[in-house]
Amino acid sequence: MSELSAVVPRPLPWLIPRWQELCRLANADRLPHALLFSGAHGIGKQSLADALIARTLCVDPGEYACGQCHACQMLLSGYHPDLLRISPEDGKRQIRIDAIRQVNDVVSQTAQQGGYRVIVLSPAEAMNVAASNALLKNLEEPGGNILFILLSDVPSRLLPTILSRCQHWPLALPSQADCLPWLSSQLDNEEHASFWLQAAGGLPLRALELAEPDARALRQQLHDTFDALVRGAEPLDTAARLDRQSIDAILWYGIAWLEDLIRFGLSGNEQHVYNADLLPLYRQAVKNGRVRDWFRLLDYAREQRRLLASGGNPNPQLVLEAWLIRWSTLLRS
């Protein structure tokens, strides 16, 4: 059984203080029936949720789920009858009302294992209005021994009625000291860990994603694109060389780099830049452009990303072209 207990879910190291708060509440029987864990993608919300799901379903938990009891073994084998996870279907962006109907079924039955029933919605902001409204009734009158866990990157996109019925746990950006040792061990290299953590704006799991070979290749390609635009290349020629399916990632980099540019443009301080390898380009861009225009471009990129995430959008090719045309206008002197 020891190999099983080794994989009992635990929160990532920088979330341990939040975990201890949750355990104190659970031990005092004061865990609310609906929790919302929010924080930027890459902060580790899922690890906190997984640890709590396991501990809540476990028959004999200590600080963590025991890993030995029947409930733990079911969960570790991948199926527990009292756990319902709801996410958008494959290839879809929204959680629809059909999925929420399963919640009604779970809530109206008694727990098959006699303990808690746990319902996880991720990302909660993917619920459309009909789904959110259908969930409300369950959040209001959940009955005993039910725990809802909602995960959200952007809690402001949840309906206020949903927000007000959950206890909100915003997860703060970890300090470097709290997450760098973990990231260094994942990447086997402290210097790389530090570089990617900065490039990811301090989000450790996002840093891991950025350090993957495919993500690095895309970043290099965008770096070259940025360089070409600063030198006056035609944005439409440049757009043709990029994969329009990567539009969300392209916009993500665009936003991160614009934020860098704005920090640098306003302060003139190179220490404020997260992507130090882009400094030569930033210096040129600062000579060519105006901070006010970059703010406008930043708003545009955020709005396009929001539209893409909500599934309400547009042709990725057109978004990509419009994006590069706007960039090039600002970057050219």
Ligand SMILES: [Zn+2]
């Ligand atoms: Zn257990």
